[in-house]
Amino acid sequence: MLELATLLPIGSPALPLDEAGKYVAGAYIVFVLLLVIYVGIMAAKLQRIEREMRELASFAEQRKQNEQRDEVNA
Amino acid sequence: MYGKGLRPLSIATVAMLALSLSLVAFYAPLDADQGFIQKIFYLHVPLAITALVGFIVGGVFAIAHLRSGNAKWDAYSYVSIHMSVIFGAAVLITGAIWAKASWGHWWVWDEPTLVSFLIVFLLYATYYPFRYAIEDRDRQARYASVFAITAGAFVPLNFMAVRMAQSLVHPRVFATANGGLPGSMLLTFLCSLAAMALLWVTLVKFELTAKSASGQVKRLRRALDAPAPGNTSRIAPEVS
Numbered sequence: 001m002l003e004l005a006t007l008l009p010i011g012s013p014a015l016p017l018d019e020a021g022k023y024v025a026g027a028y029i030v031f032v033l034l035l036v037i038y039v040g041i042m043a044a045k046l047q048r049i050e051r052e053m054r055e056l057a058s059f060a061e062q063r064k065q066n067e068q069r070d071e072v073n074a
Numbered sequence: 075m076y077g078k079g080l081r082p083l084s085i086a087t088v089a090m091l092a093l094s095l096s097l098v099a100f101y102a103p104l105d106a107d108q109g110f111i112q113k114i115f116y117l118h119v120p121l122a123i124t125a126l127v128g129f130i131v132g133g134v135f136a137i138a139h140l141r142s143g144n145a146k147w148d149a150y151s152y153v154s155i156h157m158s159v160i161f162g163a164a165v166l167i168t169g170a171i172w173a174k175a176s177w178g179h180w181w182v183w184d185e186p187t188l189v190s191f192l193i194v195f196l197l198y199a200t201y202y203p204f205r206y207a208i209e210d211r212d213r214q215a216r217y218a219s220v221f222a223i224t225a226g227a228f229v230p231l232n233f234m235a236v237r238m239a240q241s242l243v244h245p246r247v248f249a250t251a252n253g254g255l256p257g258s259m260l261l262t263f264l265c266s267l268a269a270m271a272l273l274w275v276t277l278v279k280f281e282l283t284a285k286s287a288s289g290q291v292k293r294l295r296r297a298l299d300a301p302a303p304g305n306t307s308r309i310a311p312e313v314s
Contacts, residue, residue, distance in 0.1 A: 020109055020110040020111040021110060023111055023171050023172070023174065023175035024110060024111060024113045024114055026171050027114045027118065027167075027168040027171045027172065030164065030167045030168060030171070031117055031164055031168065034160065034163070038160065038277065042280060042281075045288070046284065049288055049291055052291045053291060056291065056294055056295060056298060056300055059298060060298055060300075
């Protein structure tokens with residue numbers, strides 16, 4: 001533990017603004033990036049659901065047309 | 075109807091995030107000891123609190139699932155844990171950035187707060203392969219609930235143990251002695267915490283709504299006897 005205490009700048013003065021700024025910006029950018037990635041994943045999910053809904057709608061329409069054709073033929 | 079109230083909730087979340095970011099940038103004073111780098115705490119600490127509370131909430135939903143047998147609660151538990159794992163990843167990254175700036179190291183293995191959070195995060199990271207390993211949906215949900223309850227009980231115990239430990243370097247936001255945060259910092263911190271909590275709730279609702287929509291499509295597919303698509307998830311619980 002003592003080794004660690006000598007390694008770390010405990011009680012040292014704050015970083016100058018030009019140096020600290022990049023770390024603060026980095027942390028907030030990481031947060032925003034994670035949010036954007038999450039929104040992107042959700043958008044992909046939404047696209048997949050929309051595609052499946054479109055497939056199902058075409059399937060249902062096709063089936064209805066086939067049933068009507070069968071009735072006419074009968 | 076998982077999407078009910080999602081719009082006002084989303085608006086409130088965006089407004090709260092904007093308010094908290096404004097307070098962090100323009101209102102909260104610079105810390106006398108750490109200076110500008112302390113501004114990371116308004117992001118890092120609320121994320122950590124929300125993630126840990128989210129894990130506990132996941133455990134509470136799991137209890138509801140085991141008591142009622144209703145799959146809805148399993149979905150709630152799954153999504154709560156899923157969202158908290160994402161928040162947890164953000165906590166680890168933002169914490170590492172702060173540590174590099176303040177301590178000169180990305181990670182310090184001697185620090186109980188860091189290592190205990192990593193243990194909690196890794197514990198919950200095993201939740202996904204654990205679920206994935208079980209084929210049967212009912213068994214999967216039951217076992218996952220037991221996991222969520224056990225791990226959820228571990229979170230506060232772990233937090234208390236770390237709090238009681240004599241930490242060497244990691245700062246305490248709410249100090250147990252020598253006072254806490256000054257008023258302006260406390261207000262900013264509480265706004266940030268509220269923003270993160272709202273963000274967590276909103277994203278959980280978004281996730282549940284997406285799962286519900288996906289579940290409805292599956293139901294429709296079954297009702298129409300339509301051919302199933304190739305890629306269906308075995309991990310995520312179905313929401314009807």
